[in-house]
Amino acid sequence: MGKGKNKSKRKNHDKDNRYSMDTHLIYGKNISDKWDYSHHVTTPISSSTTFRLDSVERGAEGFQQFANSAQQEGKPPIYIYDRLGEPNKDLLEENLAYVEKGEMAVSFATGMGAISAVLGVLTKSGDEIVAHKTLYGCTLSLLTNWYPRYNIPVKQVDLTNEENLKNALSEKTKVVYFETPSNPNLDIINIHRVAKIVNQANKNREEKDRIQIVVDNTFATPYCQRPIELGADFVVHSLTKGIGGFGTDLGGIVIGPKKFKDAILLYRKDFGAVLSTKSAWAILTYGLPSLPVRQKRQIKTAQRIAEFLNYHPKIEKVNYPGLRTFKYHALAKKQMVDFNGNFAPGSLIYFVLKGKNPKESKEIGRRFMNYIADNAYTMTLAVSLGHTRTLIEHPASMTHSLISADELIEHGIDAGGIRLAIGLEDENDLLLDLDAALNSI
Ligand SMILES: *Cc1c(COP(=O)(O)O)cnc(C)c1O
Numbered sequence: 001m002g003k004g005k006n007k008s009k010r011k012n013h014d015k016d017n018r019y020s021m022d023t024h025l026i027y028g029k030n031i032s033d034k035w036d037y038s039h040h041v042t043t044p045i046s047s048s049t050t051f052r053l054d055s056v057e058r059g060a061e062g063f064q065q066f067a068n069s070a071q072q073e074g075k076p077p078i079y080i081y082d083r084l085g086e087p088n089k090d091l092l093e094e095n096l097a098y099v100e101k102g103e104m105a106v107s108f109a110t111g112m113g114a115i116s117a118v119l120g121v122l123t124k125s126g127d128e129i130v131a132h133k134t135l136y137g138c139t140l141s142l143l144t145n146w147y148p149r150y151n152i153p154v155k156q157v158d159l160t161n162e163e164n165l166k167n168a169l170s171e172k173t174k175v176v177y178f179e180t181p182s183n184p185n186l187d188i189i190n191i192h193r194v195a196k197i198v199n200q201a202n203k204n205r206e207e208k209d210r211i212q213i214v215v216d217n218t219f220a221t222p223y224c225q226r227p228i229e230l231g232a233d234f235v236v237h238s239l240t241k242g243i244g245g246f247g248t249d250l251g252g253i254v255i256g257p258k259k260f261k262d263a264i265l266l267y268r269k270d271f272g273a274v275l276s277t278k279s280a281w282a283i284l285t286y287g288l289p290s291l292p293v294r295q296k297r298q299i300k301t302a303q304r305i306a307e308f309l310n311y312h313p314k315i316e317k318v319n320y321p322g323l324r325t326f327k328y329h330a331l332a333k334k335q336m337v338d339f340n341g342n343f344a345p346g347s348l349i350y351f352v353l354k355g356k357n358p359k360e361s362k363e364i365g366r367r368f369m370n371y372i373a374d375n376a377y378t379m380t381l382a383v384s385l386g387h388t389r390t391l392i393e394h395p396a397s398m399t400h401s402l403i404s405a406d407e408l409i410e411h412g413i414d415a416g417g418i419r420l421a422i423g424l425e426d427e428n429d430l431l432l433d434l435d436a437a438l439n440s441i
Pocket of ligand 1: 098110111113136138139179193216218219238239240241250251252297
């Protein structure tokens, strides 16, 4: 770790924009003060919960530097204990901040660890959160089961309509929170417009009272969308999904302005949702370098499958940003673009099976899913997404099953709605299994 020891003539290319982001995702920050390992091609794995300190003085300096950017500025880190920080996580954080165009990143054990940390740092009792009406199930639970207990009310409104946002903001609002595309129905929220409205509301506020925009970018991944470039303050991800990419490790990340890094690190240390080093290493070694290849393939397949589903007589509607018939297609085309500016509509599809009423649709959905569970080779009945395997789930009877069939629609979910998360299979094989499943209902 010593600075100056293995000094080589190696050039730093991390901000060298002659190289494409696809390449940067493979090499990352090729020289980092987080860890000096100049003779490994693949990052070695750090496997130590605690770190030897050369002297009491070095220990004291390490504790003073922890979560203290001003003290740490320009110095290589002094590692003390894995819950405070460790090289594999630091390297992953540097690379993820870079790809999302944020100033800093802090990793967490899971996506929920990241989401609860950013909200925990940005709010206190008496503040309010404004959130989109449709959210990932556990985020919805966090905001509706826990935050009211801390006296932090959450207003859920339809953020696809700007007027709703303007009406929902109050003196007490500290955070505007949403996913785009949202889970599971793929609503698209105009990040740039939300930022404009929030900036207006922030005009008369002191720096410390500013409303912060937090976007869960898990569905799009940074390959398809970089919310900070569009005006968001923070991005959160479940690294468990498209970024991890193989379905082997849980993880989460918060990316945002430098000035919040110390508070988020302190929160992570004390609440303890620390990313496992082995998972950080796997995401750094397998997930990030393969993100562009996987996304390109998944987008191509998703487009073909969405077009097939769109004209199927047993399907009422298909939400996929790449479909011209999709309500938010024009907006998606503007905000979901890859590193070269090409439209990148993502790997998730939401479609609704026809039924006479919510009850019947829910029942048809149940039968459709059970047929797939028994017969399909290329689709797996499972939650999660961004996997090598295509995963399919029925929110009404699974992730959102606690909500009654009639109330689902208030949360933007249809009783017959199916979420399909495309994997890396041959598209024709997926069509074979989907066609058979649709014929069975
Ligand atoms: C999975 C997911 C989360 C939670 O992530 P975990 O890693 O499972 O904790 C949050 N938001 C979205 C959109 C997700 O898909």
